[in-house]
Amino acid sequence: GIQVEQSPPDLILQEGANSTLRCNFSDSVNNLQWFHQNPWGQLINLFYIPSGTKQNGRLSATTVATERYSLLYISSSQTTDSGVYFCAVNRDDKIIFGKGTRLHILP
Amino acid sequence: DAGVTQSPTHLIKTRGQHVTLRCSPISGHKSVSWYQQVLGQGPQFIFQYYEKEERGRGNFPDRFSARQFPNYSSELNVNALLLGDSALYLCASSSGSQKGYEQYFGPGTRLTVT
Numbered sequence: 001g002i003q004v005e006q007s008p009p010d011l012i013l014q015e016g017a018n019s020t021l022r023c024n025f026s027d028s029v030n031n032l033q034w035f036h037q038n039p040w041g042q043l044i045n046l047f048y049i050p051s052g053t054k055q056n057g058r059l060s061a062t063t064v065a066t067e068r069y070s071l072l073y074i075s076s077s078q079t080t081d082s083g084v085y086f087c088a089v090n091r092d093d094k095i096i097f098g099k100g101t102r103l104h105i106l107p
Numbered sequence: 108d109a110g111v112t113q114s115p116t117h118l119i120k121t122r123g124q125h126v127t128l129r130c131s132p133i134s135g136h137k138s139v140s141w142y143q144q145v146l147g148q149g150p151q152f153i154f155q156y157y158e159k160e161e162r163g164r165g166n167f168p169d170r171f172s173a174r175q176f177p178n179y180s181s182e183l184n185v186n187a188l189l190l191g192d193s194a195l196y197l198c199a200s201s202s203g204s205q206k207g208y209e210q211y212f213g214p215g216t217r218l219t220v221t
Contacts (some may be wrong), residue, residue: 031208033209040214041144041214041217042212042215043141043197043212045211045212048209054166055158086150088210092163093162093163094152094163095152096152097142
């Protein structure tokens with residue numbers, strides 16, 4: 001089946017820094033989503049982005065479907081950005097999540 | 108508008124018991140999917156239902172079953188619980204079948220099997 005790999009697995013940054021999270025997938029997909037999981041387990045939708053570029057405030061995402069990767073950019077990090085970031089792809093009526101990137105923003 | 112709701116929030120069961128978890132989708136959404144998330148891992152797809160029919164199934168044993176009701180709410184049933192079934196169970200809803208539709212997640216049910 002399709003493989004989804006996220007990098008880096010862990011990232012520690014100082015408040016105000018910028019970061020780039022990467023999601024690679026091994027085959028073509030129907031769609032791709034980025035989520036932020038807060039400490040209570042809630043998955044918060046960030047982007048629905050099967051292709052192209054989207055921006056929402058300090059966050060932006062780019063998916064290059066032909067090259068099978070997506071990037072999530074976080075600018076001017078805040079402590080509230082801490083948590084785990086997941087990408088998830090849809091293929092053949094199944095959604096496959098990566099293992100996530102754990103982001104720690106230090107004050 | 109209310110988001111996806113799940114009940115109960117937490118649950119403790121003993122090995123060998125049965126459990127039923129419930130999910131209500133966002134109003135107007137016809138698709139519900141279930142996921143299992145063990146500590147330190149990403150969510151694993153269990154089932155997807157659309158218009159009361161099963162549309163997708165992940166690699167889970169037959170002890171796991173689900174159904175969707177006419178009001179589009181859903182139940183996940185797990186029989187003969189094992190210690191390894193301890194996890195956060197997440198429900199997601201979308202307006203259509205999975206292909207090409209954005210999913211929205213509920214807060215989850217945290218199941219502990221002792």
